[in-house]
Amino acid sequence: MKALRSLAPAVVCFAGAISCSSTCSGYVRLTTSNASPLIRTDNTAIQFQLNTSVIAGVQSSASGKTVTVISPNSDPQAAVRGALATWNGVTTANIKFLPLKATDAAIDVNDKQMTIAIGSTASDLSIVGGALAVTVNFFVAGGPTEGDILDSDIIINPAYAFSTDGSTANDLQSVMTHELGHSLSANHTGLLGASMFQFNSGQRFLTTDDLAFVNAAYPLASGGGAFGTISGSITASGAGVPFALITATDTTAGVTVGGVSDHAGNYSMKVPPGSYQMYCEPLNGVVAINIYLDTLTAAGVAAVKFQTTTFGPPVSVAANATTSASLSVTPGAATIPTPVVTAGPVNVFISNGVIGGPVTIPSGGSYDLVFAGQGFDATLNDSNFTILGQGVTLHAGSVRVDKTQSFGPYNLLRLTLDVAARSTPELASVIVTSGSNSVSFSGALVVVPPTPTFVSKGVISAASSLGSPNGDGAVSPGGIYTIYDLPNVPNLGPAGFVINGPYDAYGNLATILGGVSVTFDGVPAPMFFSYGGQLNLQVPFEVAGKASTKVVINYLGSPSASVSVPVLAVQPAFFTSCIDGKTLCAINLKDHTFNSASNPAGKGEYVEVYGTGVGNTTVYTVLTGQGAPAPPWGYTGNYTYSIGGSASAAALYGGWTPTAAGLAQWDLQIPATSASGAVPISVTDASGATSQPGAIIFVK
Amino acid sequence: MAFRTYRWTYCLSLSVLLAVTAGATSVPSLTFEELTDQSELVVSGQITRTWSDWDSEGKFIWTHHELAVASTQKGAAESTVIVSEPGGIVGDRGMSIAGAVTYRPGEQVVVFLQRMPNGYLRTAGWGQGKYTVDSASRLHPGNLGSEGSMRSLELVPADRGVQSTARGTSLGSLEGISIADLRTRVAARVAAQRQRSTK
Numbered sequence: 001m002k003a004l005r006s007l008a009p010a011v012v013c014f015a016g017a018i019s020c021s022s023t024c025s026g027y028v029r030l031t032t033s034n035a036s037p038l039i040r041t042d043n044t045a046i047q048f049q050l051n052t053s054v055i056a057g058v059q060s061s062a063s064g065k066t067v068t069v070i071s072p073n074s075d076p077q078a079a080v081r082g083a084l085a086t087w088n089g090v091t092t093a094n095i096k097f098l099p100l101k102a103t104d105a106a107i108d109v110n111d112k113q114m115t116i117a118i119g120s121t122a123s124d125l126s127i128v129g130g131a132l133a134v135t136v137n138f139f140v141a142g143g144p145t146e147g148d149i150l151d152s153d154i155i156i157n158p159a160y161a162f163s164t165d166g167s168t169a170n171d172l173q174s175v176m177t178h179e180l181g182h183s184l185s186a187n188h189t190g191l192l193g194a195s196m197f198q199f200n201s202g203q204r205f206l207t208t209d210d211l212a213f214v215n216a217a218y219p220l221a222s223g224g225g226a227f228g229t230i231s232g233s234i235t236a237s238g239a240g241v242p243f244a245l246i247t248a249t250d251t252t253a254g255v256t257v258g259g260v261s262d263h264a265g266n267y268s269m270k271v272p273p274g275s276y277q278m279y280c281e282p283l284n285g286v287v288a289i290n291i292y293l294d295t296l297t298a299a300g301v302a303a304v305k306f307q308t309t310t311f312g313p314p315v316s317v318a319a320n321a322t323t324s325a326s327l328s329v330t331p332g333a334a335t336i337p338t339p340v341v342t343a344g345p346v347n348v349f350i351s352n353g354v355i356g357g358p359v360t361i362p363s364g365g366s367y368d369l370v371f372a373g374q375g376f377d378a379t380l381n382d383s384n385f386t387i388l389g390q391g392v393t394l395h396a397g398s399v400r401v402d403k404t405q406s407f408g409p410y411n412l413l414r415l416t417l418d419v420a421a422r423s424t425p426e427l428a429s430v431i432v433t434s435g436s437n438s439v440s441f442s443g444a445l446v447v448v449p450p451t452p453t454f455v456s457k458g459v460i461s462a463a464s465s466l467g468s469p470n471g472d473g474a475v476s477p478g479g480i481y482t483i484y485d486l487p488n489v490p491n492l493g494p495a496g497f498v499i500n501g502p503y504d505a506y507g508n509l510a511t512i513l514g515g516v517s518v519t520f521d522g523v524p525a526p527m528f529f530s531y532g533g534q535l536n537l538q539v540p541f542e543v544a545g546k547a548s549t550k551v552v553i554n555y556l557g558s559p560s561a562s563v564s565v566p567v568l569a570v571q572p573a574f575f576t577s578c579i580d581g582k583t584l585c586a587i588n589l590k591d592h593t594f595n596s597a598s599n600p601a602g603k604g605e606y607v608e609v610y611g612t613g614v615g616n617t618t619v620y621t622v623l624t625g626q627g628a629p630a631p632p633w634g635y636t637g638n639y640t641y642s643i644g645g646s647a648s649a650a651a652l653y654g655g656w657t658p659t660a661a662g663l664a665q666w667d668l669q670i671p672a673t674s675a676s677g678a679v680p681i682s683v684t685d686a687s688g689a690t691s692q693p694g695a696i697i698f699v700k
Numbered sequence: 701m702a703f704r705t706y707r708w709t710y711c712l713s714l715s716v717l718l719a720v721t722a723g724a725t726s727v728p729s730l731t732f733e734e735l736t737d738q739s740e741l742v743v744s745g746q747i748t749r750t751w752s753d754w755d756s757e758g759k760f761i762w763t764h765h766e767l768a769v770a771s772t773q774k775g776a777a778e779s780t781v782i783v784s785e786p787g788g789i790v791g792d793r794g795m796s797i798a799g800a801v802t803y804r805p806g807e808q809v810v811v812f813l814q815r816m817p818n819g820y821l822r823t824a825g826w827g828q829g830k831y832t833v834d835s836a837s838r839l840h841p842g843n844l845g846s847e848g849s850m851r852s853l854e855l856v857p858a859d860r861g862v863q864s865t866a867r868g869t870s871l872g873s874l875e876g877i878s879i880a881d882l883r884t885r886v887a888a889r890v891a892a893q894r895q896r897s898t899k
Contacts, residue, residue, distance in 0.1 A: 030796055033789060038796065109760060109795060123759040126816035127786050127797065129826060134797050136760065136786075141794035150793075182798050198799065 029217065030137065030185045036147040038139050038185035043218050044096045046183070048154075049103035050080050051117035060158035062120050069118055069156065071163035073522045073542075075511070076172055078625075079164045080116060082512040082524075083176035086206060087184070089515075092225035093214040095184065107153045109138040114183065116154040116176070128157045133175050135182035152183035165522025171202040186213045190245040190287045191258040191443030193358035193427045201358050203446060203557050205515065207427050208255040208272075216270040228317035231268035232326035233261070234280055236306055240265025241329055244306075245281050247388075247429055247442045248315070250274035254390030256427040256443050273319045277388055278311040279431065280327060281440045286338050286356035305333040308431055308438040336432065336439040339373025340407050343445075346416055349405065357444030361428075362558050364421030364450035364491075366395060368414045372407035375434055380413060389428020391420030392447060421450050423495055423532075425556050448558035449515075450491045458484040459551065459565045462528075462536050463611045464573035464692035465581075468566045475520070476571040477544040478622060479613040480528065480662035483518065483535045483553065490532035492516065493555050498530045508625040509538065509661055515556040520549045526625035526661060538662035540624040543567050544616035570615035572639070572654075572664070572683050572691045582696050584681065585610045589667075600698035603672050606652070607697065609681070614655050614664040628656035628663075638686045639666060644674030644699055654683060674699050730825045732869040736889045739812040739824050742774035743767065743781055744833060744879050747807045752788030755818060761795040762820065763788035765803040767811065771879060773886040783811060784820035801827045808833040810882060828871060837879050 029037040040046060057072040070076050077100065084097040107117050107124055119128050128134050138151040154176070161168040162175065174195070181196045188198040194209040216227055230248060234241040244261045248271055259269040261280075281287075282305070306329040315325045342353025343361050346368050353359070353370065361367045378401050387394050398416035405412045427443035459473035460466055462482040468474035475481050485492050498514030509526035511517055516530040520540050528536040535553070543549045546567045553560040577583035586595040589606040593599055601607045619635055622628045631637075631653075639654030652667040666683050681697045684690045736742065745767045752763040765783040787800045801823045803809065812829030813821040823829045831839040874882065 030798060032794055032796075107759070110793075121757070121759070122817035123755055123757050126755075126818040126820060126822070127760055129816070129822065131799070131826065134799075137796045139794045139796065141789040141792050143792065187798050 029213070030182070030187045032139065032141060032147050034142075034146065037217070038137055038147045038149050039217065040095075040149045040184060043094060043184075045098055046096065046114070047098045047101065048080070048084065048114045048116060048180075048183075049101040049105070050077060051106070051115060052102050052104055054080075054116065054118055054156070058118070060118055060120070062118075062125060063157075063159035065159070067159060068161055069158050070172070071161060071165065071167045073167065074162070074164040074172065075524055076162075076164065077508070078511045078524050079171075079173035080176050081508070081510065082173045082204065082517070083180050085510060085512055086177050086204060087180055087214070090206065090211060090214055092211065092220065094218045094220050095214060097180070107136075107155055109136050109151050109153050112151050114152050114154075116156070118156045118158050120158070124155050125158070128155045130157075130159075132157055132160055132162075132170055133179050135179045137183065137185070149183070149185065154179045154183070163522075164524065165519060167522060171204070173204045174202045177204055177206070181210060181213070184214060185217060186210070189213075189258050190260060190283070191247065191256060191427060192286065192356065192441065193443045193446035194258070197358075197443075201360075201446075203360070203425075204512075204554075205425050205556050207425060207443070207446070209257050209427065209443065212255075212257045212271060215272075225272075226319040227270040228273050228319050229268055229270050229322040230276065230278070230315055230317055230325050231266070231322055232324050234265045234267065234327050234329060236329050236331055241280075241306065243283055244329070245283055245287055245442065246278065247280070247440070248276040248278045249388040249429060250276050251388060251390050254422070254424070254426045256389070256429065258442060271317055273317055275314040275316050277314050278325060278327075279308055279440065280311075280329060281308040281442065282306055282334070286439065286441055286444070306331050307334055307436070308433075308440040310431075332436065334437050334439055336434060336437045337374045338439065339371045339376050339410075341441065341444065342370045342372075344368055344370065347402075347414070350412070353407070357441050358446050359444065360446045360448055360557060361392075361417065361419055362449075362451045363391065363419045363447050366416050366418050369417055369430070369445070370402070370415075371413045371432075372410045374410065375437075376410065376413040376432075377401060380432070380434060382415075384433055385415060386431040386433070387417065387428060388431070389445060389447060390426055391422060392428045392445065393418050417445075419447055422447065423449050425449070446557065449556050451558050452492045452553040452555050452560040453486050453489060454483055454492065454553065454560065454563060455486065456563055456565045458486070459563075460484070461571055461573040461613055461692075463575045463613065464571075466571070466573065466692055468568060472566055474566045474568050474571060475539040475543065475549065476568045476613045477539060477541045477616040478624065478656070478662060479539050479571060479573075479615070479664075481537060481539050483537070483551070485533045491555070492535050492553055493530040493532050495532055500526075500528050511625065517554045519552050519554075521546070522550075523624070528662075538625060541616050541622065542624065544569070568613075568615075568689070569687065570685050570689045571613035572611060572685055572689055573613045574609055574611040574681075574683075574691050574695045576695060582694050583678075584695055584697050586697055595698055597678065597698050600676075600700045601670050602700045603670050603674055606667065606669050609666050609668065609683075609697070610657070610663060611666070611691065612662055612664050614685070617655065622656050625661055627659040627661055630658045631655055639683050641666065641668050641681070641683045643668065643671055643681045643697060644676070644679030646671035646673045648684070651683060654685070670699055676700060730828050730871065732871055732874065732885065733889055735812050735824055735829055735871065736774065736886055737893060738814050739829065740775050740815045741772070741777050741781065741813040741821065742810070742882075742886050743769045743772050743777045743813070744810040744882075745770040745781075745808075747783075747803045747805050747809065748780075750803065750805055752790050754790060755820075757818075760786060761788045761790050761793075762786055763802070767809070771883065773810070773879075773883045774890055781813070781821065783813060784816075784822055786822075799826050801830055803830075810839055810879060831874065833879065838876050839874050839879070839882060840876070 140148045162172040189196040234244045242263045261267040309329040340353040341357040343359040344350040395416040402412040428445035430441040456473040462480040493516040494514040511524035513527035514530035518525045523540040523542045525537040550562045575585045586609040588601045637654035639651040640648045654666045657663040657665045678696045767781045810831040812824040814824040
């Protein structure tokens with residue numbers, strides 16, 4: 001359940017006799033009442049299906065009040081597909097979600113169909129309680145296959161408003177990412193910024209803590225990506241400390257993994273090989289006990305009267321090996337109240353924050369981390385703060401009080417972090433020590449890749465490399481467009497090209513590729529490829545009729561500023577040879593061979609030339625991200641054309657290419673009056689919009 | 701959460717923060733007042749037995765906990781109350797939901813119970829309504845976190861003066877109080893609500 005990211009604890013043990021008899025480990029697993037971990041046996045072919053009622057604009061009164069559960073401009077299918085793609089992107093674990101299917105089936109935990117639906121019955125609502133969503137795992141109890149998951153259904157709470165465009169507080173894709181983790185048997189984690197933390201912070205990506213879970217639960221058959229183990233005990237005055245939250249950070253590799261000791265104070269954590277700085281904290285600080293409440297009931301209460309305590313020197317872990325690391329904690333209950341935490345540009349006014357975190361920090365620059373609360377005042381300086389994270393350092397001498405802002409009776413305490421650029425998100429932690437007291441913010445800093453930056457002029461036709469006639473960028477509905485980075489600032493996506501896969505079971509192109517998603521007025525764009533210096537995508541048809549559209553690029557949780565880009569009704573453009581930028585991609589229909597200097601088309605023969613930008617047609621419906629349907633019989637698109645200086649003539653067809661997304665074609669007859677050789681070609685639509693100048697085709 | 705803008709520099713920070721905190725949600729962390737208001741019953745007692753069964757629709761497995769009521773802080777409770785939580789094992793099949801609350805026979809507890817649409821009484825706030833009671837009759841809440849955890853909070857210019865930020869009493873403040881003290885606090889809250897509703 002992410003419920004609000006709701007609440008609570010974890011594990012499972014129902015029916016009374018609960019015991020967490022086995023040693024608890026990191027990234028806590030869901031277990032049966034016999035402490036057997038839940039596990040999927042269909043881990044390489046997990047088939048989820050989305051109820052057909054989960055659509056944009058859907059309303060529900062099931063909760064007693066009418067709620068627009070999915071905002072009108074959202075794409076819930078894309079959100080679920082994006083969440084599936086996020087888990088499928090884990091290359092170091094043996095899991096695979098199959099392409100999402102549609103279903104009319106309702107929630108039924110015993111039908112062996114993994115269904116995602118909006119809660120509709122009293123039973124559904126009673127299960128989901130006040131959570132945003134819950135995942136109900138149905139499993140084998142007892143016997144040799146105990147813990148095998150038979151069914152996982154995800155119930156969306158109809159009392160809340162979800163969106164995929166940021167128009168509501170609850171991001172559907174991030175919630176689905178969290179819930180799918182439960183379907184894999186992940187319990188809630190104690191690291192604030194991890195996807196599997198119980199409160200929803202809206203992030204759509206996985207952190208190393210989430211990856212550690214799935215890697216350990218579903219290791220690769222090849223043995224690749226093997227983990228090592230850290231195990232030991234947490235004690236206070238010789239007695240085991242039950243349910244202490246343990247955090248291990250490899251600041252070189254950028255790995256942060258959390259875990260919890262068992263009722264006897266023992267722990268065992270699987271982590272990637274590396275060198276780990278470790279500390280533990282009580283579960284009554286920033287991370288509340290209720291996250292693991294049901295575990296605690298098995299054996300009394302957690303020990304909470306101790307300070308955040310570090311293990312000492314880093315602990316080295318090798319693959320397939322176990323390293324021992326035990327700790328005697330510093331006794332005494334921490335008395336530092338959990339403050340408000342937030343972050344923002346250096347010395348810039350900050351509007352709001354959250355108690356305890358997490359906060360997102362773009363990498364590749366300096367950023368202020370800000371606290372407000374009792375004890376966070378001028379008595380603190382650099383020596384009171386420990387930052388644990390790859391490439392995240394406290395700027396020397398930067399701890400300072402900001403008297404220009406306050407939260408309640410408290411001024412803000414700012415400190416500046418210098419954050420090295422990184423291409424993957426990672427967690428960092430902060431330990432604050434004041435006198436004999438300490439408080440830790442484990443995984444509270446979500447460090448994301450640098451903020452993507454681009455300008456309107458960088459948004460141009462992927463075919464003609466042209467924007468609007470006035471020199472600005474431009475887009476047209478349904479067309480294939482390119483977004484370029486600022487010169488020499490390749491921060492739009494991953495360092496290498498990521499090419500799109502096939503259409504999914506819905507016939508849609510993915511809208512998240514290589515961690516990149518692009519929205520136009522909140523509508524996600526189907527992606528063709530992602531790369532830090534260039535993105536290629538299909539502009540959603542939903543921009544039709546607008547003068548401009550707001551474009552936002554989100555790379556692994558780091559959103560760009562919203563950039564306004566002009567919208568053209570149509571922008572016909574030919575795809576041309578990459579070699580000269582002029583020669584068309586054209587087919588001689590006589591023998592279905594490529595048109596070229598050595599294979600010109602004869603006068604009177606027909607050619608088919610390819611491009612994009614024919615805009616939204618009102619004659620028939622073409623959907624964003626899907627292969628275009630065949631046009632109605634007799635539809636021509638009303639294009640005229642000229643080849644080799646010929647007079648304008650009507651094209652046989654000018655419009656979207658059936659079965660392709662974003663691709664257009666023009667079917668033309670080479671005029672008898674055309675010149676021969678490499679001759680100019682142009683097409684013009686009824687409004688007068690013309691293809692790019694300089695394009696050529698070869699005529700005998 | 702209403703945002704305010706102050707000059708253009710503030711607008712800049714606003715856009716950044718929206719991106720940072722837009723997903724933060726609010727329900728999970730309840731104040732004492734919210735917890736009390738949401739609860740149909742607040743009772744103390746001992747869990748005497750536990751069993752699991754399918755709900756009346758045969759749709760989900762629930763685990764039911766019989767609570768022998770020792771005292772009632774809110775509502776009208778019988779001598780026993782059935783506390784129901786989702787999940788459990790029936791025969792060779794089990795159902796689990798991360799975050800569900802569990803009880804065990806013999807546990808001494810104070811529970812805030814909310815009526816679910818299916819008629820069951822469930823622990824309010826996914827565990828925030830469960831308190832263990834020690835041998836000295838003092839409460840130990842499951843959630844000791846600060847009030848409003850994860851809730852988006854507004855920061856203001858200092859020249860606007862001290863802002864009232866408390867929306868209620870932190871559940872953490874219940875740590876170590878006696879059942880008698882809790883009864884007093886709950887009664888005061890119920891009376892305050894009653895007074896407000898009659899105005």
